[in-house]
Amino acid sequence: MAERYPQGMHGAVAAGLTTLLGDGVQVRTATQQQPEHGLTTEVLDQTDVLTWWGHATHAGVDDAVVDRVHERVLGGMGLLVLHSGHFSKIFRRLMGTTCSLAWRNSADTELVWNVSPAHPITQGVPQPIVIDEQEMYGEFFDIPEPDELVFLSTFTGGEVFRSGCCWRRGKGKVFYFSPGDQDYPVYYHPDIQRVLANAVVWAAPTPAADFLPPSVDNQPAPRFSGSLLGRGGSR
Amino acid sequence: MAERYPQGMHGAVAAGLTTLLGDGVQVRTATQQQPEHGLTTEVLDQTDVLTWWGHATHAGVDDAVVDRVHERVLGGMGLLVLHSGHFSKIFRRLMGTTCSLAWRNSADTELVWNVSPAHPITQGVPQPIVIDEQEMYGEFFDIPEPDELVFLSTFTGGEVFRSGCCWRRGKGKVFYFSPGDQDYPVYYHPDIQRVLANAVVWAAPTPAADFLPPSVDNQPAPRFSGSLLGRGGSR
Amino acid sequence: MAERYPQGMHGAVAAGLTTLLGDGVQVRTATQQQPEHGLTTEVLDQTDVLTWWGHATHAGVDDAVVDRVHERVLGGMGLLVLHSGHFSKIFRRLMGTTCSLAWRNSADTELVWNVSPAHPITQGVPQPIVIDEQEMYGEFFDIPEPDELVFLSTFTGGEVFRSGCCWRRGKGKVFYFSPGDQDYPVYYHPDIQRVLANAVVWAAPTPAADFLPPSVDNQPAPRFSGSLLGRGGSR
Amino acid sequence: MAERYPQGMHGAVAAGLTTLLGDGVQVRTATQQQPEHGLTTEVLDQTDVLTWWGHATHAGVDDAVVDRVHERVLGGMGLLVLHSGHFSKIFRRLMGTTCSLAWRNSADTELVWNVSPAHPITQGVPQPIVIDEQEMYGEFFDIPEPDELVFLSTFTGGEVFRSGCCWRRGKGKVFYFSPGDQDYPVYYHPDIQRVLANAVVWAAPTPAADFLPPSVDNQPAPRFSGSLLGRGGSR
Numbered sequence: 001m002a003e004r005y006p007q008g009m010h011g012a013v014a015a016g017l018t019t020l021l022g023d024g025v026q027v028r029t030a031t032q033q034q035p036e037h038g039l040t041t042e043v044l045d046q047t048d049v050l051t052w053w054g055h056a057t058h059a060g061v062d063d064a065v066v067d068r069v070h071e072r073v074l075g076g077m078g079l080l081v082l083h084s085g086h087f088s089k090i091f092r093r094l095m096g097t098t099c100s101l102a103w104r105n106s107a108d109t110e111l112v113w114n115v116s117p118a119h120p121i122t123q124g125v126p127q128p129i130v131i132d133e134q135e136m137y138g139e140f141f142d143i144p145e146p147d148e149l150v151f152l153s154t155f156t157g158g159e160v161f162r163s164g165c166c167w168r169r170g171k172g173k174v175f176y177f178s179p180g181d182q183d184y185p186v187y188y189h190p191d192i193q194r195v196l197a198n199a200v201v202w203a204a205p206t207p208a209a210d211f212l213p214p215s216v217d218n219q220p221a222p223r224f225s226g227s228l229l230g231r232g233g234s235r
Numbered sequence: 236m237a238e239r240y241p242q243g244m245h246g247a248v249a250a251g252l253t254t255l256l257g258d259g260v261q262v263r264t265a266t267q268q269q270p271e272h273g274l275t276t277e278v279l280d281q282t283d284v285l286t287w288w289g290h291a292t293h294a295g296v297d298d299a300v301v302d303r304v305h306e307r308v309l310g311g312m313g314l315l316v317l318h319s320g321h322f323s324k325i326f327r328r329l330m331g332t333t334c335s336l337a338w339r340n341s342a343d344t345e346l347v348w349n350v351s352p353a354h355p356i357t358q359g360v361p362q363p364i365v366i367d368e369q370e371m372y373g374e375f376f377d378i379p380e381p382d383e384l385v386f387l388s389t390f391t392g393g394e395v396f397r398s399g400c401c402w403r404r405g406k407g408k409v410f411y412f413s414p415g416d417q418d419y420p421v422y423y424h425p426d427i428q429r430v431l432a433n434a435v436v437w438a439a440p441t442p443a444a445d446f447l448p449p450s451v452d453n454q455p456a457p458r459f460s461g462s463l464l465g466r467g468g469s470r
Numbered sequence: 471m472a473e474r475y476p477q478g479m480h481g482a483v484a485a486g487l488t489t490l491l492g493d494g495v496q497v498r499t500a501t502q503q504q505p506e507h508g509l510t511t512e513v514l515d516q517t518d519v520l521t522w523w524g525h526a527t528h529a530g531v532d533d534a535v536v537d538r539v540h541e542r543v544l545g546g547m548g549l550l551v552l553h554s555g556h557f558s559k560i561f562r563r564l565m566g567t568t569c570s571l572a573w574r575n576s577a578d579t580e581l582v583w584n585v586s587p588a589h590p591i592t593q594g595v596p597q598p599i600v601i602d603e604q605e606m607y608g609e610f611f612d613i614p615e616p617d618e619l620v621f622l623s624t625f626t627g628g629e630v631f632r633s634g635c636c637w638r639r640g641k642g643k644v645f646y647f648s649p650g651d652q653d654y655p656v657y658y659h660p661d662i663q664r665v666l667a668n669a670v671v672w673a674a675p676t677p678a679a680d681f682l683p684p685s686v687d688n689q690p691a692p693r694f695s696g697s698l699l700g701r702g703g704s705r
Numbered sequence: 706m707a708e709r710y711p712q713g714m715h716g717a718v719a720a721g722l723t724t725l726l727g728d729g730v731q732v733r734t735a736t737q738q739q740p741e742h743g744l745t746t747e748v749l750d751q752t753d754v755l756t757w758w759g760h761a762t763h764a765g766v767d768d769a770v771v772d773r774v775h776e777r778v779l780g781g782m783g784l785l786v787l788h789s790g791h792f793s794k795i796f797r798r799l800m801g802t803t804c805s806l807a808w809r810n811s812a813d814t815e816l817v818w819n820v821s822p823a824h825p826i827t828q829g830v831p832q833p834i835v836i837d838e839q840e841m842y843g844e845f846f847d848i849p850e851p852d853e854l855v856f857l858s859t860f861t862g863g864e865v866f867r868s869g870c871c872w873r874r875g876k877g878k879v880f881y882f883s884p885g886d887q888d889y890p891v892y893y894h895p896d897i898q899r900v901l902a903n904a905v906v907w908a909a910p911t912p913a914a915d916f917l918p919p920s921v922d923n924q925p926a927p928r929f930s931g932s933l934l935g936r937g938g939s940r
Contacts, residue, residue, distance in 0.1 A: 309568055329566040331563055331565055331566045332544060332639055332640050332684075333544055333640060333683050333685065335683075335684050335685050335687075336686065336687075337686075337688075337689050338686070338687075338688060338689070339688065339689045339690070339692070341692065343692070371689070371692075375684055377640055377683075377684035379614060379637065379638075380617055382614075390692075391692065392692025392693055392694055393694040394692075394693065403614075403615065404566055405612055449568050449610055450570050451570045451572075452571075452572040452573075452608075453572075453573060454573070454574045455574070456574075456627075457574070457576065457625075457626065457627025457628060458627055458628030458629065459626060462579070462626035462627070463579075464600065464602070464626075
């Protein structure tokens with residue numbers, strides 16, 4: 001992996017976003033080894049969209065950091081969950097399911113098919129995107145039905161996967177995208193970089209976002225006054 | 236086709252339903268050549284679930300019959316649309332889109348993957364269903380996002396298709412299922428027959444169905460009386 | 471109505487969009503009385519988003535114009551359907567259902583509640599929007615389940631209505647919004663004007679839109695060949 | 706509450722189900738005060754559908770029991786979450802959101818409107834259901850968009866609430882239904898009892914349910930081999 005991703009996988013993802021979005025974004029990276037995994041309150045307070053990749057060490061992620069990220073997503077921060085991040089604590093917390101799937105690492109070719117042609121995430125990429133070598137992720141993928149299904153992937157082995165899925169949670173947007181693995185140089189693939197850049201723009205919070213998660217509201221007075229149950233309608 | 240389906244395709248579909256559902260159903264068939272395509276008011280009045288297969292002669296279907304079937308579906312009758320029925324007048328009317336797709340007839344193997352494991356339509360079949368030879372139907376399939384996506388198909392050529400899709404329309408249920416073609420004996424495949432039998436049961440109307448489509452209701456009186464806009468709530 | 475809407479209802483809608491969106495849009499109007507209802511091929515070819523209001527004379531709309539608008543929507547044009555436009559030919563064609571509803575014209579107060587707080591259409595308006603007097607539209611509203619439900623309305627009489635609904639159809643986006651009636655000055659209400667302006671921005675086509683509806687694609691060759699990546703399909 | 710619900714709220718819910726479903730079900734109750742809240746592994750192993758009501762003491766529910774219920778739901782057990790159960794640990798875990806809402810306890814009349822007329826949960830009740838006195842629950846209700854929205858409630862005060870919502874999670878079904886409060890005798894209301902009985906039937910697992918949550922599946926071999934059907938995967 002060090003050979004394939006000399007700047008790390010986070011470095012490759014960040015480089016793609018910087019190239020494609022230019023001055024429109026400020027890109028920073030954080031790694032699990034940093035204090036609070038680099039996701040301090042100060043950092044999150046300045047973050048509009050967070051990308052999350054992780055693999056073997058999900059269990060080592062601090063629950064307090066997961067709480068903080070969860071709260072920020074529900075308050076309006078966008079979240080992109082990448083590949084093996086399907087098993088991250090934050091993704092499973094947002095989905096409420098096991099997020100389990102089928103897999104096989106045998107250098108299958110992956111084709112990524114666009115099933116939502118006018119969706120902002122699918123703009124500017126061919127039908128299908130071709131990834132020469134990639135780990136296979138297959139169904140059944142245990143997720144809530146996506147609010148918008150945008151990509152479906154097939155593999156040389158005959159498998160299928162819902163590889164690009166959107167959800168709204170609280171005031172935030174979540175996009176899961178499966179292409180990308182430490183064993184293959186997928187994050188240097190120009191079409192994959194385009195999808196990630198599109199998704200960052202799509203997931204950005206509204207300009208008026210206050211980043212407070214929804215909360216209980218004890219409404220002191222009714223909107224209508226003097227209401228009684230009347231004669232009723234037509235039946 | 237006469238060799239492959241000596242009783243016609245409608246005969247093969249009917250035989251599978253009769254075998255699997257037994258005394259639970261009364262199965263009748265109708266063909267385009269019959270007066271009113273066999274779908275007279277009397278026949279529809281006795282029909283709980285209608286299956287629809289058609290291929291080259293969609294344009295020859297009488298609009299008055301389509302109106303009648305449409306009204307019956309919105310009133311509660313279930314509808315199963317099969318394979319090339321995606322281009323039928325009734326399906327396009329219910330969907331509101333072109334219902335176009337990609338295709339290739341080169342005897343691909345089709346794998347039908349279950350992405351909704353607890354859905355009644357997917358019970359009793361293996362993961363995946365294997366169809367040795369079949370026409371390829373691929374994305375982009377121009378349909379409204381299904382209310383429930385239950386099957387995804389892959390083909391030897393690498394293509395993918397949303398092959399099992401559910402919608403609710405009015406008081407009725409609609410299921411589209413793509414496996415099945417006049418060039419291949421797919422309707423004799425036991426797993427395909429099982430899916431169709433499951434779908435008939437799923438699409439059946441509620442016991443209290445009146446088969447009247449929803450209609451305008453001029454409600455003569457409010458439910459609440461004496462309502463005025465009061466002080467309003469907490470903001 | 472001439473007194474309430476001296477520029478016509480189309481004039482009021484257009485004025486609100488012009489005020490709020492400024493140089494970002496070019497606003498034109500068309501009326502049923504014009505040749506081809508003002509919706510010639512030339513006009514539609516220059517239209518990114520179309521708003522549609524109609525009331526008593528839906529049946530008088532030319533089917534050829536409806537075909538043209540339908541095709542343009544499936545090709546990427548946005549469509550806003552307003553109030554009694556629920557019974558327009560174009561809306562019923564896109565929905566596939568009766569689009570019927572309950573109603574009563576007794577000057578109820580309507581409250582429009584935001585149930586999708588981060589949706590671009592709901593930005594910049596209070597919770598709820600208060601409309602002092604309005605015709606009541608109530609459930610059951612016979613529509614396909616919205617892809618995104620953004621507003622729910624209540625009325626002094628106790629009724630409820632799914633008053634703001636989004637669908638994707640083909641490459642286009644459709645928004646139905648019920649507030650607005652010829653008997654009440656709702657289209658001068660600043661919050662309603664804000665919703666309409668937001669919806670125009672939301673429904674705008676992607677920059678790369680070609681406005682061709684999806685079509686059949688006979689793919690000449692498989693993507694995979696010998697379980698290796700082959701020559702690929704038609705593009 | 707002891708006066709209003711002499712058998713407890715669980716007793717009232719159980720009595721309604723027993724009356725309406727008869728020999729079709731075996732009804733048992735469990736309370737928070739029991740060891741493991743009455744939800745031991747043995748009990749859950751015999752449970753097809755669980756109803757959950759709770760109010761002030763959600764925080765006192767043991768996480769190990771929540772884990773167990775969560776796993777059982779993902780494995781196929783149905784779950785009905787009632788009223789203030791929106792803040793239960795199990796519901797928030799399954800939703801991934803705050804599940805917060807607006808409320809006011811001022812004996813509003815609640816009208817429960819059916820927006821899915823053919824749904825099994827809405828059969829046999831009037832349009833609308835009228836509840837003379839009830840706590841108000843209002844929007845914004847912070848939940849994932851329901852897979853099926855079946856009831857909307859309005860209140861004398863003018864508020865609205867998505868009061869009947871269905872989700873599929875893993876192999877299980879979840880129904881949230883808001884009517885019902887310790888301060889009002891709502892669980893004796895015959896229409897509310899009918900909805901709960903319908904929902905129990907709807908949420909029941911498939912006959913073949915194994916109650917194992919979805920899990921990772923390392924597929925040893927591709928389905929396709931040399932673009933021909935190979936040995937297939939792990940099953």
